[in-house]
Amino acid sequence: MNQENKDCYVVDGKLALPYQYFAGRTGSRFLISLRDKKKIFGVKCNKCDKVFVPPRQTCERCFENISNNWVELSDTGEIVNFSVVRYEGKHLPRKPPFVLALIKLGGADTPMTHIVEGIEPEKVEVGMKVKATFSDEPTNTILDLDHFEPV
Amino acid sequence: MNKKHKKNRNVAIIGVGQTVYSSHREDVNQPEMIHEAVSLALKDAGLTMDDIDCVVHGNMELFEMVHQPDMWHTIGDGAYGKSAFRLTTGGTTGATLVSAADNLVASGMYDVVMAVGFEKLQEGHTTGGITNMADPLWTRHLQTGALTGATASYMIQEFGEERAKRAAMKHRIDMDKHAVLNPNSHRSFGLDYDQMDDLIKNSPQLAGELRLIHMCSQSDGACVVIMASEEKAKKLSNKPVWIRDHITIHREENFSTMFTYDMDERDPTTHRVAAERLFERNGIKDPVEYFNVFEMYDPSSWWGLDWLRDFFLLEGDEVLTMVESDDFKIGGKIPVNPSGGVTSANPIGATAMIRVAEAALQVRGDAGGHQVPGEVNHALASGFGGTYWTVLFMLEKNLDWQKGEQ
Ligand SMILES: [Zn+2]
Numbered sequence: 001m002n003q004e005n006k007d008c009y010v011v012d013g014k015l016a017l018p019y020q021y022f023a024g025r026t027g028s029r030f031l032i033s034l035r036d037k038k039k040i041f042g043v044k045c046n047k048c049d050k051v052f053v054p055p056r057q058t059c060e061r062c063f064e065n066i067s068n069n070w071v072e073l074s075d076t077g078e079i080v081n082f083s084v085v086r087y088e089g090k091h092l093p094r095k096p097p098f099v100l101a102l103i104k105l106g107g108a109d110t111p112m113t114h115i116v117e118g119i120e121p122e123k124v125e126v127g128m129k130v131k132a133t134f135s136d137e138p139t140n141t142i143l144d145l146d147h148f149e150p151v
Numbered sequence: 152m153n154k155k156h157k158k159n160r161n162v163a164i165i166g167v168g169q170t171v172y173s174s175h176r177e178d179v180n181q182p183e184m185i186h187e188a189v190s191l192a193l194k195d196a197g198l199t200m201d202d203i204d205c206v207v208h209g210n211m212e213l214f215e216m217v218h219q220p221d222m223w224h225t226i227g228d229g230a231y232g233k234s235a236f237r238l239t240t241g242g243t244t245g246a247t248l249v250s251a252a253d254n255l256v257a258s259g260m261y262d263v264v265m266a267v268g269f270e271k272l273q274e275g276h277t278t279g280g281i282t283n284m285a286d287p288l289w290t291r292h293l294q295t296g297a298l299t300g301a302t303a304s305y306m307i308q309e310f311g312e313e314r315a316k317r318a319a320m321k322h323r324i325d326m327d328k329h330a331v332l333n334p335n336s337h338r339s340f341g342l343d344y345d346q347m348d349d350l351i352k353n354s355p356q357l358a359g360e361l362r363l364i365h366m367c368s369q370s371d372g373a374c375v376v377i378m379a380s381e382e383k384a385k386k387l388s389n390k391p392v393w394i395r396d397h398i399t400i401h402r403e404e405n406f407s408t409m410f411t412y413d414m415d416e417r418d419p420t421t422h423r424v425a426a427e428r429l430f431e432r433n434g435i436k437d438p439v440e441y442f443n444v445f446e447m448y449d450p451s452s453w454w455g456l457d458w459l460r461d462f463f464l465l466e467g468d469e470v471l472t473m474v475e476s477d478d479f480k481i482g483g484k485i486p487v488n489p490s491g492g493v494t495s496a497n498p499i500g501a502t503a504m505i506r507v508a509e510a511a512l513q514v515r516g517d518a519g520g521h522q523v524p525g526e527v528n529h530a531l532a533s534g535f536g537g538t539y540w541t542v543l544f545m546l547e548k549n550l551d552w553q554k555g556e557q
Binding site: 011023 | 176177178179180181182183186200213215216225226227229231271273274275276279280283287288291
């Protein structure tokens with residue numbers, strides 16, 4: 001033992017605080033569609049000709065309010081990039097190994113991050129077509145869309 | 152110690168935007184709420200985001216537990232692709248944001264800077280967050296967060312129970328009477344002076360003689376202030392409000408040294424030091440005479456009452472006499488918090504900016520129902536944070552103080 005650190009104490013601390021985040025009207029409408037209709041909606045900026053999913057009130061590029069320009073998206077999309085997660089952590093949605101992918105849904109311009117299951121991680125490829133599987137039980141989060149599986 | 156602070160160039164407030172303050176904003180998420188204040192400030196200044204060179208953004212650490220909220224919030228504040236800074240300095244955050252924006256413009260780095268302060272206290276756990284400002288070695292296990300009875304206790308010792316309690320409650324009711332006039336207020340009860348004895352006795356005690364009625368609320372809301380260089384301000388605005396000077400006085404976060412080592416020889420508070428230095432370097436001999444309005448960060452009525460003597464350099468029981476004589480009310484000698492102040496709304500990361508914004512509106516004559524009567528040429532605004540540190544602002548309607556200053 002390093003003698004310079006002898007008798008140097010550590011005082012323990014811990015943070016465990018409750019939080020709740022309001023989704024707002026736009027975000028709530030997106031969640032309700034996922035939960036009740038099993039449908040994925042995006043919002044379109046007509047000025048920039050871009051469809052965002054998940055939705056947002058304003059276009060980050062031109063700052064227009066786009067929250068009412070709803071567009072129904074396909075529940076099928078294409079993997080544009082992915083990683084195989086191989087470490088374990090309390091914050092992770094699945095036990096490793098599992099696949100997190102950027103999936104561009106039909107009709108959307110922004111790819112969305114989600115879990116890909118039903119395939120061995122080694123076999124996942126960029127360009128692969130995947131389809132949404134919705135959660136059986138409502139979570140009232142983005143995990144109402146439970147995961148994607150190869151078509 | 153008190154070096155002359157000369158700005159590289161003059162800076163004015165040219166736009167102000169505020170959301171309503173409320174405990175019920177389930178209809179908007181954080182960037183959507185901020186967007187409301189941003190839109191109002193841009194409209195007030197007659198600008199679009201294209202005119203904004205830089206955005207400074209801030210709120211309290213830990214309160215909503217979002218790391219780097221400024222990045223999420225670009226979709227609400229329009230910072231995409233622009234210079235942007237995030238600052239978080241506790242309760243003073245809003246005032247620090249204005250200080251920083253003023254410095255950024257005065258330096259010549261940016262011509263038009265937008266400062267954004269917000270809080271959504273309903274989403275988080277305020278006291279949980281605040282208790283973690285205490286140093287984790289010696290204070291965190293033994294403290295009450297933002298709720299402290301120490302000031303009430305000192306004032307009762309100094310002025311006697313009856314007079315001190317009545318003065319604090321009188322001040323509370325004065326502030327509520329102002330809050331009723333401000334449509335953005337989170338809390339305005341419509342209190343009246345005949346309720347004083349009842350409230351002194353029956354309002355629930357939080358810590359010592361600090362009672363629920365004395366304490367600020369937990370609010371949701373956002374405030375935005377747009378600042379510009381003199382050249383730009385004169386082009387863009389017909390009512391620029393000049394930021395004459397501001398001072399920040401910092402200290403250690405420690406209850407043991409916060410009030411005093413020795414009751415007989417109390418150390419000056421950071422408020423007193425800030426006021427003395429700011430007024431001295433600007434040649435202000437009598438702040439009560441000089442200023443036409445003061446927007447003060449007063450998290451509780453006891454603190455508000457105590458701190459008024461620091462900011463106005465009052466001695467003895469002057470502050471009690473003044474509150475008893477209605478001097479701090481709208482229409483009084485030196486109106487304090489015509490907006491209703493912090494006991495009427497406290498979206499913390501925005502709160503200290505609201506003080507500056509409201510002071511600027513008073514100078515412009517645009518405060519609406521809570522506008523103080525008469526010409527407002529000189530305004531004072533304070534921020535408070537941690538367990539004691541201070542940001543203090545002087546605003547002016549005209550640039551005439553600079554004559555002969557060279
Ligand atoms: Zn756009």
